[in-house]
Amino acid sequence: MLTIQNLHVHYGAIHALKGVNLHVKNGEIVALIGSNGAGKTTLVRTISGLIRPSEGRVEYETPGTSVDLAREPTHRIVAHGVAQVPEGRMIFANLSVKENLELGAYSRSDRKNFSSDMAEVFRLFPRLKERLGQNAGTLSGGEQQMLAIGRALMSRPSLLLLDEPSLGIAPALVQQIFKTLVEINRAGTTIFLIEQDAYLALETADRAYVLETGEITMEGKATDLLKDPKVRQAYLGEMAT
Amino acid sequence: MRRLLLPLLTIALLLIGNWLFNGYLNAYYLQILVYIGINIILSTSLNLINGYTGQFNLGHAGFMAVGAYASAAFSVYAHPSLQHWLAxxxxxxxxxxxxxxxxxxxxxxxxxxxxxIGLPTLRLRGDYLAIATLGFGEIVLVIINNMDSVGGARGFSDIPGYSNFFWVFLFAALTVYVVGRMTRSSKGLAFMAIRDDEIAALSLGISNTRVKVTAFVIGAAFAGLGGGLYAHYLNYLHVNSFGFLKSVDFVVMVVLGGMGNLWGVVAATALLTMLPELLRGFAEWRMILYSLLIIVTMLLRSRGVSVKQWFFKARAAS
Structure with missing residues (x-):
């Protein structure tokens, strides 16, 4: 579904991504783990068109079409079925929960299934329904994350990109949100998950990649990576023996 | 039928008001009233750009000047022959x-x-956009000042006096209606989305440039309309009426009324238009008091004078 080939991104003189190759297959949950500054957010922003690569392709395929997202205008990418849940949630604090969800459906021309989609979001996150008329800025961190995910789902994406969904959220809510992500995936949405909490990400994902200073250093099934001594040492806090 | 009721009622009330005010109201008060209407058009349209969309436009008086001079020039140069042919x-x-x-x-x-001005400059943010629009306002004035056909530095006189209370408030009502409807529609939420977070808006498939230019162009259209009404009310135009300080006046109205607060800005506009007149009794202290009142209001109510809040507070108290 998503194939990234030889992706290079520069910030001025800084070479942030150095030839990244990865792919996400239809129906999978793929995780990308790595420490601060590895280039995780750069990668997700390149996929969603907020940053332009200096080299490489971001091939996105759905039955019948194939586009290079690196060459599409940013606002068209959502219409192709790629929705992003940005890092730090980025909800519209001065708008109500309902208005935030409405904006999620902005790129859709059909309003037909609008209310049933909203009902689906409320089924996944009942908390949002209770807060419907409230200003989004008054929600707790976890609730804001739920709203950001719900907002992205309103565009009916085939591929959902999540950038650090566990960031700054109470552990109990994190568990709940990740359970919901699995549920969303079972319902047919492919998920590409960027996460610093390696254990959580590897528990949730089918496959995973490890990104270190702009390069993919490991890849494989999530269960295998979870057992890998190098991963355990670098990302799961296990002492070297 | 019910959809027509409100507009018809508005027009009827404005016609009655027009007849009443023109006949019985002191010309001085009538003029203040008309200025309130024109300023509402200007501040509400600026509210769309600055308040709802969060783009700092410091050249609103420039758009007003363009509209005022263009419409006045058409009236002065084209109307006589049109009136002749269509006699x-x-x-x-x-x-x-x-x-x-x-x-x-x-x-x-x-x-x-x-x-x-919008297409090239709306890629700029915050202060940079403010400076670019400020420059635009100044350029407009310099050009007009050197156009002899519209009077140049002498001012543009003999503009037919078509404007009156009715027209001004009809268009003021239209402005408030259009801006209110636009910002409440689901597509209009994009304006506020851009104000709150441009990156998040982009990630939802909102074309930031298009939405910003839309807000800018609609805001400019109403500013031009307000300028036209002003020109045909005063019968005379001079570039000094559209200087930088005029733009600042509109910004103050929007900020005091509350950015993105429809009725708050209308109320603040009425207040700020009347205030200098009400303070005339204080002679040379007038502008100092005016400025002090603005500072005090900003300190006490930094989020604007909310009409809704007042109303509900008054109801809760009673």
């Missing part, structure tokens, strides 16, 4: 039609100016 139409019907045409031309000229 078979009674002037009670022809004059308002020509006036509306002049206003439309003023608004259209402002739209062109809005596009010309």
């Amino acid at each position: 078979f139409i009674p002037s009670t019907a022809l004059d308002p039609a020509l006036f509306l045409l002049s206003l439309a031309i003023g608004a259209f000229a402002a739209v062109l100016a809005g596009l010309a």
Whole structure:
């Protein structure tokens, strides 16, 4: 579904991504783990068109079409079925929960299934329904994350990109949100998950990649990576023996 | 039928008001009232740009000037020959039609100016956009000042006086209605989304440039319209009426009324238009008091004078 080939991104003189190759297959949950500054957010922003690569392709395929997202205008990418849940949630604090969800459906021309989609979001996150008329800025961190995910789902994406969904959220809510992500995936949405909490990400994902200073250093099934001594040492806090 | 009720009622009330005020109200008070209406058009349209969309436009008086001079030039140069050719139409019907045409031309000229300035500069953010629009306002004035056909530095006189209470408040009501409807529609939420977070808006598939230019152009159109009404009320235009401080006045109205607060800005506009007149009794202390009142209001109510809040507080108290 998503194939990234030889992706290079520069910030001025800084070479942030150095030839990244990865792919996400239809129906999978793929995780990308790595420490601060590895280039995780750069990668997700390149996929969603907020940053332009200096080299490489971001091939996105759905039955019948194939586009290079690196060459599409940013606002068209959502219409192709790629929705992003940005890092730090980025909800519209001065708008109500309902208005935030409405904006999620902005790129859709059909309003037909609008209310049933909203009902689906409320089924996944009942908390949002209770807060419907409230200003989004008054929600707790976890609730804001739920709203950001719900907002992205309103565009009916085939591929959902999540950038650090566990960031700054109470552990109990994190568990709940990740359970919901699995549920969303079972319902047919492919998920590409960027996460610093390696254990959580590897528990949730089918496959995973490890990104270190702009390069993919490991890849494989999530269960295998979870057992890998190098991963355990670098990302799961296990002492070297 | 019910959809027509409110507009018809508004027009009827405005006609009655027009007849009443023109006949019985002191010309000084009437003029203040008309200025309130014109300022509401200007501040509400600026509210769309600055308040709802969060783009700092410091050149709103420039758009007003473009609209004022374009519509006035059309009235002065084209109306006599049009009136000559269309002499078979009674002037009670022809004059308002020509006036509306002049206003439309003023608004259209402002739209062109809005596009010309908006397309290249809306990529700038915050302070940079403010400076670019400030520059635009100054350029407009310099050009007008050197155009002899519209009077240049002498000012543009003998503009037909078509404007009155009715037209001004009709268009003020229209402005408030259009801006209110636009920002409440689901597509209009994009304006506020861009104000709150541009990156998040982009990630939802909102074309930031298009939405910003839309806000800018519609805001400019109403500013041009307000300028046209102003020109045909005063019968005389001079570049000094559209200086930088005029733009600042509108910004103050929007900030004091609350950015993105529809009725708050209308209320603040009425207040700020009347205040300098009410303070006339204080002679040379007038502008100091005016400024002090603005500072105090900002300290006490930094999020604007919310009409809704007042109303509900008053109801809760009673």
